[in-house]
Amino acid sequence: MDVEVAQTLVNGLKYLAAAIAMLSAVGPGLGIGILAFGAMQGIGRNPDAAGAIQINMILAIAFTEAIAIYALVIAILILFV
DSSP states (O other), X not given: OOHHHHHXXXXXXXXXXXXXXXXXXXXXXXXXXXXHHHHHHHHHHOGGGHHHHHHHXXXXXXXXXXXXXXXXXXHHHHHHO
């Protein structure tokens, strides 16, 4: 196999691997949506507990978002290393 063809194949596979790694960001996106939905329902049912619900929702969203950030870091490592 020609060196140029092999390098093109390797680059293409790197892009494919990075795209597959970023597919794992779908889970945190759905999780954040479900978290917000539950929080809005809880606040709607008990407006007095809005402060406690909001604090817990923000913490849960931060932890969920960390998973997507890890996926982004892995995708960048695949592309540039």
